[in-house]
Amino acid sequence: MPDTAIPHPAFEDFVPGEITTYGRYEVTKEEIIAFATEFDPQPFHLDEEAGRASWLGGLAASGWHTSAILMRLNCDGFMVGSTSMGSSGLEEVQWLKPVHPGDVLTVRREILETRSSASRPEMGIVRCRFELVNQKGEAVLVQTNPIFFGRRSAEVA
Amino acid sequence: MPDTAIPHPAFEDFVPGEITTYGRYEVTKEEIIAFATEFDPQPFHLDEEAGRASWLGGLAASGWHTSAILMRLNCDGFMVGSTSMGSSGLEEVQWLKPVHPGDVLTVRREILETRSSASRPEMGIVRCRFELVNQKGEAVLVQTNPIFFGRRSAEVA
Numbered sequence: 001m002p003d004t005a006i007p008h009p010a011f012e013d014f015v016p017g018e019i020t021t022y023g024r025y026e027v028t029k030e031e032i033i034a035f036a037t038e039f040d041p042q043p044f045h046l047d048e049e050a051g052r053a054s055w056l057g058g059l060a061a062s063g064w065h066t067s068a069i070l071m072r073l074n075c076d077g078f079m080v081g082s083t084s085m086g087s088s089g090l091e092e093v094q095w096l097k098p099v100h101p102g103d104v105l106t107v108r109r110e111i112l113e114t115r116s117s118a119s120r121p122e123m124g125i126v127r128c129r130f131e132l133v134n135q136k137g138e139a140v141l142v143q144t145n146p147i148f149f150g151r152r153s154a155e156v157a
Numbered sequence: 158m159p160d161t162a163i164p165h166p167a168f169e170d171f172v173p174g175e176i177t178t179y180g181r182y183e184v185t186k187e188e189i190i191a192f193a194t195e196f197d198p199q200p201f202h203l204d205e206e207a208g209r210a211s212w213l214g215g216l217a218a219s220g221w222h223t224s225a226i227l228m229r230l231n232c233d234g235f236m237v238g239s240t241s242m243g244s245s246g247l248e249e250v251q252w253l254k255p256v257h258p259g260d261v262l263t264v265r266r267e268i269l270e271t272r273s274s275a276s277r278p279e280m281g282i283v284r285c286r287f288e289l290v291n292q293k294g295e296a297v298l299v300q301t302n303p304i305f306f307g308r309r310s311a312e313v314a
Binding site: 039040042054055067068069071072079080084085086087088089091092093094095096 | 228247
């Protein structure tokens with residue numbers, strides 16, 4: 001079980017069942033508030049006191065912020081420089097635990113399935129399950145989604 | 158069919174089957190690049206040329222950026238000042254069309270279901286389906302997710 005993702009992968013490099021871990025992201029109070037101010041200005045994402053009064057138990061990142069952090073870790077971990085062609089969406093996202101200032105997040109990626117595209121032979125679809133895990137080993141976010149990757153053969157052609 | 162959301166709603170204000178539209182957000186090139194630089198630095202989200210060379214057909218917003226814009230429109234449209242207690246996740250997101258600079262986005266919200274919480278009588282769960290629609294009337298994003306709202310009775314109590 002490798003503990004880093006293969007850099008610059010193409011469709012052919014993804015192996016169903018493979019589990020990889022990578023990335024490290026320390027979340028700050030300033031960026032929690034900055035993201036929430038721009039995109040999710042609910043009190044518990046903006047203010048310590050309001051966070052404590054909510055079931056989140058303290059100032060907590062917007063789920064969209066946590067999801068964007070996962071995307072950044074995926075970009076740095078394996079997507080930038082890969083043959084990624086983006087994604088059509090998400091099958092499921094669960095925001096399982098609040099993310100607080102000082103939390104340190106890591107990604108655990110499982111390849112669920114790889115399949116050819118009937119209509120677009122130059123690419124294939126890689127279904128991934130991502131967990132974002134905090135410093136206590138708790139999954140704070142689980143996400144399943146398909147990502148389109150170009151084939152190595154197409155890249156060379 | 159109302160064309161704006163009720164401001165400051167509590168759980169009791171959501172009616173299954175109700176469809177509402179609200180919000181207006183014009184997307185700029187600068188913010189597409191700024192968001193992508195921070196969270197999703199894939200070439201087609203950063204660079205006009207790379208966008209044109211991709212199936213996106215031009216510089217296009219990260220799906221996460223589009224999702225965050227929907228969240229902002231929802232906050233402004235009905236969530237800020239409501240009894241919202243956040244969400245546990247997403248059942249489905251489809252990024253259907255690329256979002257380019259100059260696109261103007263509006264929300265169409267459908268209330269799919271409202272249900273009580275057995276374990277937490279002070280709140281209820283509102284399942285919503287959101288469409289983010291561009292100036293051509295095309296849905297660029299579809300999302301289904303449950304949101305927790307406090308009951309008015311609990312608020313008064």
